[in-house]
Amino acid sequence: MNMYDTPSAGEPVQxxxxxxxxxxxxxxxxxxxxxxxRNISLVNSAKMGDALTHxxxxxxxxxxxxxxxxxxxxxxxxxxxxxxxxxxxxxxxTGTSHEEMGLQAVQYGAQDYLSKDICGGDLLAKTIKxxxxxxxxETKIRDQALTDGLxxxxxxxxxxxxxxxxxxxxxxxxxxxxxLYFDFDGFKQINDSFGHIQxxxxxxxxxxxxxxxxxxxxxCARLGGDEFAVIADIEQYSHDYxxxxxxxxxxxxxxxxxxKSGEEISPSCSVGVCSYDGNYDNINQxxxxxxxxxxxxxxxxxGGDCYRLYDEKFASDSIKNSTLIIQLRSAxxxxxxxxxxxxxxxxxxxxxxxxxxxxxxxxxxxxxxxPSIFIGHLENIQMIRAVGEWVINEACEQFHDKxxxxxxxxxxxxxxxxxxxxxxxxxxxxxxxxxxxSKNYPWLVLEITENVFMGDAQQTMxxxxxxxxxxxxxxxxxxxxxxxxxxxxxxxPAKILKxxxxxxxxLEQSKSHQLIxxxxxxxxxxxxxxxxVEGVETLETAELLKQMGANYLQGYxxxxxxxxxxxxxxxxxxxxTWG
Numbered sequence: 001m002n003m004y005d006t007p008s009a010g011e012p013v014q015x016x017x018x019x020x021x022x023x024x025x026x027x028x029x030x031x032x033x034x035x036x037x038r039n040i041s042l043v044n045s046a047k048m049g050d051a052l053t054h055x056x057x058x059x060x061x062x063x064x065x066x067x068x069x070x071x072x073x074x075x076x077x078x079x080x081x082x083x084x085x086x087x088x089x090x091x092x093x094t095g096t097s098h099e100e101m102g103l104q105a106v107q108y109g110a111q112d113y114l115s116k117d118i119c120g121g122d123l124l125a126k127t128i129k130x131x132x133x134x135x136x137x138e139t140k141i142r143d144q145a146l147t148d149g150l151x152x153x154x155x156x157x158x159x160x161x162x163x164x165x166x167x168x169x170x171x172x173x174x175x176x177x178x179x180l181y182f183d184f185d186g187f188k189q190i191n192d193s194f195g196h197i198q199x200x201x202x203x204x205x206x207x208x209x210x211x212x213x214x215x216x217x218x219x220c221a222r223l224g225g226d227e228f229a230v231i232a233d234i235e236q237y238s239h240d241y242x243x244x245x246x247x248x249x250x251x252x253x254x255x256x257x258x259x260k261s262g263e264e265i266s267p268s269c270s271v272g273v274c275s276y277d278g279n280y281d282n283i284n285q286x287x288x289x290x291x292x293x294x295x296x297x298x299x300x301x302x303g304g305d306c307y308r309l310y311d312e313k314f315a316s317d318s319i320k321n322s323t324l325i326i327q328l329r330s331a332x333x334x335x336x337x338x339x340x341x342x343x344x345x346x347x348x349x350x351x352x353x354x355x356x357x358x359x360x361x362x363x364x365x366x367x368x369x370x371p372s373i374f375i376g377h378l379e380n381i382q383m384i385r386a387v388g389e390w391v392i393n394e395a396c397e398q399f400h401d402k403x404x405x406x407x408x409x410x411x412x413x414x415x416x417x418x419x420x421x422x423x424x425x426x427x428x429x430x431x432x433x434x435x436x437x438s439k440n441y442p443w444l445v446l447e448i449t450e451n452v453f454m455g456d457a458q459q460t461m462x463x464x465x466x467x468x469x470x471x472x473x474x475x476x477x478x479x480x481x482x483x484x485x486x487x488x489x490x491x492x493p494a495k496i497l498k499x500x501x502x503x504x505x506x507l508e509q510s511k512s513h514q515l516i517x518x519x520x521x522x523x524x525x526x527x528x529x530x531x532x533v534e535g536v537e538t539l540e541t542a543e544l545l546k547q548m549g550a551n552y553l554q555g556y557x558x559x560x561x562x563x564x565x566x567x568x569x570x571x572x573x574x575x576x577t578w579g
Contacts, residue, residue: 012041013132016054017064019093020046024116028064028124035121040128048072048080055085061132062089065110067101075104082109089135091127093119107491111135141519145503148222149512150200151207156502159221159229163285166219166231170276178242180230181292182249182271185304187226190265196509198259202267209252213245224505229292234275246271246307254305268305272296275310286376327363328377332387336362339395340561344413344532344554347546354411354445356554357395358561359387379419388420389429396433396444398564413445413475418452421463431470445496447477461491468493475532479520490527497524501535504555508540518548525549 019025025044032040043058045051048071054060063081067074081090092105092113102113111131114124146158154162163179170177184190184206191199203226210220210228219231230249234241249271256264272295276288295310302308331337337359344354361369378384392414399412420426434444446467452460464474475496499520506513521531533545536555545553 012039013128014059014061015040015042015064015128016051016060016062017042017044018046018048018051018069019044019064019066020068020070021066022046028119031119031121032125033121035125037121037125037128040125046070048077051081052084055081055088060085060088062091062128062135064128065090065092065105067092067094067105075101075108078105078108078110087135087139089128089131091131109490141516144512144516145520149506149510151204151222153207153211153228154219154221156221156223157500159219159223159231160285162219162221163231163288167276167283167285167288176234176275176277178230178232178234178245178273178275179288179292180232180242180246180249180271180273180307181227181289181296182229182269182307183225183227183296184253185268185270185300187267190267194259194263200509201260202257202265205257206253206267209255210249213248213252218245224502229289242273242275243307243309246273250305250307270296270299270304271307272299273307273309284376284380286372290373324363324369324374325377325381328361328374328383329381331361331363332383332390334364336364337387337390338362339391339398339564341412341564341567342554342561343559343567344552345558346552348551352409352411354413354552355399355567356413356447357391357399357415359391359415360561375417379417382419384417384419385423385425388417389425392429392433396437399443400437402564402567409441409443411443411445411473413447415447415477418448418460421448421452422459427463427466427470430467430472434470434472442471442473444471445473445475447475447498448492448494449477464493479524495529496532497529498532498534499550501555504533504535504537504541504545507544508538514544514548517545521548521550525551 017025017028019028022044025042029042029044032042043054045054046069048069051063055063063085065077065081067077069077072080078090078092081088090105090110092102092110093116094102094105094113095116099113099115102115105113111134112127114127146155146161147153148155166177169175187199187202190202203222206226207220207222207228210230214220214230215232217233221229223229230245232242232245250269253267253269256266258264272292274288274292274295276283291310295308299306299308338361340358340360341355342358344356346353359371359375361371361374363369375384378387395412395414403410430444430446437443448464452464468474473496474492474494475498476492476494477498478500479497497520499517503513503517503520507517517533521533524531530551531549532552532554533550534554536542536545536553536557538557541555542553542557
């Protein structure tokens with residue numbers, strides 16, 4: 001590794017130049033000096049392995065990347081570096097004959113690319129400056145999207161991402177983690193009696209108390225309302241750390257809180273504790289959270305102001321033999337699944353509204369099981385493919401029976417699991433429905449999330465392109481809830497972006513959420529995408545989003561999910577105006 005330092009004026013921009021041609025690396029350094037770029041500090045690495053070591057040990061503002069290295073080559077290098085250094089700008093240097101690779105590198109997460117043949121000092125210095133600034137802005141937006149606007153703690157989206165990684169690490173290292181899930185006993189009474197402003201101040205103070213209870217390696221988040229969660233590594237599967245921590249949190253929250261009026265309240269909280277052993281690789285995040293939630297409600301049933309442990313092991317055999325799984329395996333044959341539909345309101349035009357198909361299940365006991373519980377089980381027992389195909393067939397059939405006499409352009413949106421995409425029968429199923437219900441406009445929207453790339457990324461991208469070629473419109477669901485949101489927004493051939501409901505919950509009260517949501521809407525539209533905002537529950541929220549320029553709104557304010565026969569064709573399918 002060779003060090004080239006240009007004299008710095010102020011804080012230098014730390015640049016790592018990954019290039020095995022040392023002579024060219026020196027040329028780059030000299031061209032920057034000649035251009036007067038005295039605040040750029042260059043470090044050269046000739047191999048990707050050395051570069052990764054340097055990134056792990058040092059702060060790097062920007063990476064200048066040659067795509068042809070002795071130990072790594074191609075645009076996959078960009079994805080590798082983006083995963084290793086998510087907050088670092090990347091500029092790819094290519095030959096004139098490899099411009100297509102440069103464009104592909106930008107799709108993989110690079111900020112820009114330059115041809116080596118025209119890479120003069122002035123141009124390179126400006127490119128470095130702008131790329132670093134763009135990356136810092138993107139990082140700021142991402143961090144804001146992952147932070148609770150009231151307390152400053154990580155929000156639910158950040159929590160879900162961290163929990164997934166913690167569980168994966170637990171499985172890989174055969175280690176143990178604990179999840180502490182808690183909320184306050186009677187918090188609603190605080191809001192009702194003293195107002196939401198005092199309630200918010202109470203939550204801010206509570207978050208400060210919570211942070212003081214934790215080790216530096218513990219992770220805490222506000223999940224919404226008065227719900228909080230802590231993820232902690234534990235040494236043994238005996239709650240030796242989690243139990244004292246739960247007691248510590250309860251004591252800290254029990255201290256009196258002084259209101260602006262001078263009155264004091266003495267709150268209490270109920271804590272549910274659940275441990276995860278990495279040996280149980282069939283357990284997903286939702287099941288882990290649900291178990292901690294059950295323990296918390298057991299604490300509430302026991303009077304509150306206490307903690308309870310989830311006392312059942314996560315053994316895969318017990319999951320497979322549970323009543324829920326047994327019933328779920330026969331649900332399709334027994335025709336227990338059904339669909340409900342929620343309207344998507346078009347704000348740009350009185351025509352062309354849509355509906356989203358939502359899967360529902362009533363089990364053998366006549367209980368309506370929430371999708372948040374059974375969808376994960378469908379994926380675990382490999383039933384999601386068969387059920388997903390049933391959803392597509394049923395939704396398309398019901399939709400076209402409903403709109404066959406309409407002259408407008410209504411459309412239907414269907415959620416697709418990543419496990420469905422690369423099945424041989426999936427494309428055939430979609431194509432069959434498009435042919436059976438031929439229309440002279442795009443009417444089928446498939447909603448996907450960023451985790452479609454968790455398997456074979458190239459195969460997935462090929463499938464998505466084939467869907468677009470068939471006439472399908474792709475929508476990115478849950479946008480703003482993952483670290484790689486900006487990256488897959490560039491990669492996916494999607495025309496619609498759905499802003500996650502987590503940003504909408506606090507829209508009326510939080511200026512930060514308003515700025516972030518407005519920024520996401522403008523970003524998507526600048527890239528030529530339409531924006532759907534879901535989770536709209538009040539007129540005030542709807543008006544705010546309309547002013548921000550959202551194209552479509554969806555939520556309980558307009559309609560709860562209903563049977564296809566109950567849809568009002570003039571209102572629910574976009575014929576007529578709103579607002």
